[in-house]
Amino acid sequence: MSDVDIVPIKAEIAAHALISREKYDLMAAQAVAEPEAFWAKEAKRIDWIKAPTKIKNTSFHGDVSIKWFEDGTLNAAANCLDRHLAERGDQVAIIWEGDDPGMSTKVTYRELHEKVCRLANALTAQGVKKGDVVTVYLPMVVEAAVALLACARIGAVHSVVFGGFSPDSLANRIQDCNSVALITADEGRRGGRKVALKTNADEALKTCPSVKTVIVAQLTGGKVDMQHGRDVWYHEVTEAASPKHTPVEMNAEDPLFILYTSGSTGKPKGVLHTTGGYMVWASFTHQYVFDYHPGEIYWCTADVGWVTGHTYIVYGPLANGATTLMFEGVPNYPTTSRFWEVVDKHKVNIFYTAPTAIRSLMRDGEEPVKKTSRKSLRILGSVGEPINPEAWHWYDRVVGEHRCPIVDTWWQTETGGILISPLPGATALKPGSATLPLPGVRPVLVDGEGKELHGETEGNLCIADSWPGQMRTVYGDHARFVQTYFSTFKGLYFTGDGARRDADGYYWITGRVDDVINVSGHRMGTAEVESALVAHEAVAEAAVVGFPHDIKGQGIYAYVTLVADVEPTEALRKELITWVRKEIGPIAAPDVIQWAPGLPKTRSGKIMRRILRKIAANETDSLGDTSTLADPGVVTDLVSNRAG
Ligand code: 6R9
Numbered sequence: 001m002s003d004v005d006i007v008p009i010k011a012e013i014a015a016h017a018l019i020s021r022e023k024y025d026l027m028a029a030q031a032v033a034e035p036e037a038f039w040a041k042e043a044k045r046i047d048w049i050k051a052p053t054k055i056k057n058t059s060f061h062g063d064v065s066i067k068w069f070e071d072g073t074l075n076a077a078a079n080c081l082d083r084h085l086a087e088r089g090d091q092v093a094i095i096w097e098g099d100d101p102g103m104s105t106k107v108t109y110r111e112l113h114e115k116v117c118r119l120a121n122a123l124t125a126q127g128v129k130k131g132d133v134v135t136v137y138l139p140m141v142v143e144a145a146v147a148l149l150a151c152a153r154i155g156a157v158h159s160v161v162f163g164g165f166s167p168d169s170l171a172n173r174i175q176d177c178n179s180v181a182l183i184t185a186d187e188g189r190r191g192g193r194k195v196a197l198k199t200n201a202d203e204a205l206k207t208c209p210s211v212k213t214v215i216v217a218q219l220t221g222g223k224v225d226m227q228h229g230r231d232v233w234y235h236e237v238t239e240a241a242s243p244k245h246t247p248v249e250m251n252a253e254d255p256l257f258i259l260y261t262s263g264s265t266g267k268p269k270g271v272l273h274t275t276g277g278y279m280v281w282a283s284f285t286h287q288y289v290f291d292y293h294p295g296e297i298y299w300c301t302a303d304v305g306w307v308t309g310h311t312y313i314v315y316g317p318l319a320n321g322a323t324t325l326m327f328e329g330v331p332n333y334p335t336t337s338r339f340w341e342v343v344d345k346h347k348v349n350i351f352y353t354a355p356t357a358i359r360s361l362m363r364d365g366e367e368p369v370k371k372t373s374r375k376s377l378r379i380l381g382s383v384g385e386p387i388n389p390e391a392w393h394w395y396d397r398v399v400g401e402h403r404c405p406i407v408d409t410w411w412q413t414e415t416g417g418i419l420i421s422p423l424p425g426a427t428a429l430k431p432g433s434a435t436l437p438l439p440g441v442r443p444v445l446v447d448g449e450g451k452e453l454h455g456e457t458e459g460n461l462c463i464a465d466s467w468p469g470q471m472r473t474v475y476g477d478h479a480r481f482v483q484t485y486f487s488t489f490k491g492l493y494f495t496g497d498g499a500r501r502d503a504d505g506y507y508w509i510t511g512r513v514d515d516v517i518n519v520s521g522h523r524m525g526t527a528e529v530e531s532a533l534v535a536h537e538a539v540a541e542a543a544v545v546g547f548p549h550d551i552k553g554q555g556i557y558a559y560v561t562l563v564a565d566v567e568p569t570e571a572l573r574k575e576l577i578t579w580v581r582k583e584i585g586p587i588a589a590p591d592v593i594q595w596a597p598g599l600p601k602t603r604s605g606k607i608m609r610r611i612l613r614k615i616a617a618n619e620t621d622s623l624g625d626t627s628t629l630a631d632p633g634v635v636t637d638l639v640s641n642r643a644g
Contacts, residue, residue, distance in 0.1 A: 017425020
């Protein structure tokens with residue numbers, strides 16, 4: 001990767017772009033020098049019921065307290081709906097494209113408003129109140145966006161659980177936040193197959209007494225069990241409800257949603273976002289990073305079960321009055337031209353996807369892309385993991401035909417929205433680099449001791465000061481919030497990522513420096529996979545690491561020590577993979593299982609993952625110092641019996 005590989009700003013884009021390099025420089029300087037004035041002005045992009053007078057009140061020290069716009073009041077759903085009705089009530093808000101290419105629908109702002117009001121009233125009728133948590137376990141259907149906005153409208157806190165998670169994972173995420181209601185569907189559709197959501201939900205709810213109401217959307221008509229007194233049909237309760245609803249006035253710092261994400265230790269954390277700062281950040285970043293102009297068709301291919309779906313399918317685009325496309329399917333069904341056929345069908349202007357999707361489509365060559373027009377495309381985006389330069393160039397040349405800038409957007413569930421990214425009219429691109437921080441974002445690189453590194457350097461990526469979209473706490477466990485993000489390097493938010501900064505001040509994210517694996521852009525904690533494995537009766541001990549994977553970015557490599565007298569067989573290997581799929585979900589299934597009679601441990605019993613990562617990556621000639629191991633012989637065995 002050489003720094004001379006620079007792709008200049010495209011003149012046609014710059015001519016109409018919202019932000020030029022000069023404007024970016026001015027904004028970035030002001031946001032740091034006078035954050036109060038800068039964010040007071042940007043806050044005006046949101047309709048407040050009571051405008052905030054206190055703008056920023058944040059500290060990364062001690063108990064860590066983050067408040068933005070704290071005396072303002074608003075409603076997030078009203079910002080996504082009501083305020084657009086006068087000007088664009090008949091404009092399409094959501095284009096829904098089904099898994100089956102024959103199925104699509106369009107929902108205008110007025111229709112979406114009505115759907116949300118009906119569900120808001122139905123939730124209220126079911127006894128759901130402001131401050132209650134509602135879990136959403138839905139596929140990529142319009143009802144998912146409606147569910148989020150209906151919760152926001154009544155002041156309930158939504159917690160979306162990705163439809164690919166197992167009953168156990170769903171149950172854990174319900175129990176942690178004691179949600180009172182669940183919104184789900186009979187079945188989901190993906191890649192021509194059906195996903196048994198209600199059956200999974202029933203299984204999960206056996207251990208979730210807090211859930212009093214289950215609202216079930218009928219999507220496939222598949223047979224499901226409805227439990228009397230608990231389960232109601234979505235279509236019945238919304239048809240019975242009034243289409244009018246007054247949004248509940250929320251404080252800027254009232255919770256908007258919880259989203260569970262994997263960390264390096266323990267169970268997934270409930271990342272908590274609040275209302276005012278998140279909405280400002282979602283709107284600000286969506287408008288500027290995608291250079292969104294009114295009337296454009298915008299498509300983010302993420303699932304609403306991840307943060308990207310929250311901020312860049314629902315809240316950001318709808319706050320900005322955009323037309324947002326929701327896609328139920330997968331990139332390779334029915335064929336690998338699907339993405340580009342959808343682009344042509346709906347004349348998509350802005351397309352935002354993940355490197356893993358690009359890499360998997362690259363395998364099928366250029367033909368499935370080239371047979372489509374794609375001439376509506378103007379801007380391409382990437383998110384979820386570092387994009388390797390080969391994939392970047394393919395995306396640029398084959399998909400964008402060198403016309404479309406690629407915004408490589410770096411951010412996290414915790415950050416609420418994009419923090420480091422090019423702006424189409426302002427930033428010359430370097431393939432593989434997320435380039436520069438957005439205005440108001442202050443990245444710093446520090447060494448292992450927390451000493452700030454200046455100039456061209458590489459280190460741990462931290463952020464020095466708060467931005468409005470930042471998470472506020474770990475739901476129900478503020479101590480864990482402080483411990484996870486603010487204790488490694490005092491006074492700084494630690495991202496868990498490593499990064500390099502080049503001579504132009506551009507950031508190159510190098511990947512996680514903690515025990516988190518990024519599989520196809522999805523975060524997986526090694527500890528979670530390990531605890532699923534050891535829960536199997538045949539497993540005594542397990543250690544899980546990531547390894548380089550051509551398509552997924554990283555794959556999951558598990559070292560498994562069996563209990564005495566259990567024979568390592570091919571059947572058992574398959575059984576363990578199936579077991580993890582069932583315990584957590586398909587995304588957690590190990591790609592490789594290596595039988596390990598012993599694991600490399602220090603004398604104090606700590607597993608030396610550094611060595612396990614090297615073996616998994618087949619870099620066995622650079623294992624480094626093994627002299628602190630309790631039994632160095634273990635390593636010799638693991639190297640000679642390397643799997644895969
Ligand atoms: C939005 C999202 C966050 C982790 C993050 C980093 C990786 C995301 C990236 C990227 C390099 C990018 N990541 N975007 N790495 N370049 N453009 O993905 O949130 O699921 O919480 O994952 O993903 O490692 O720390 P989340």
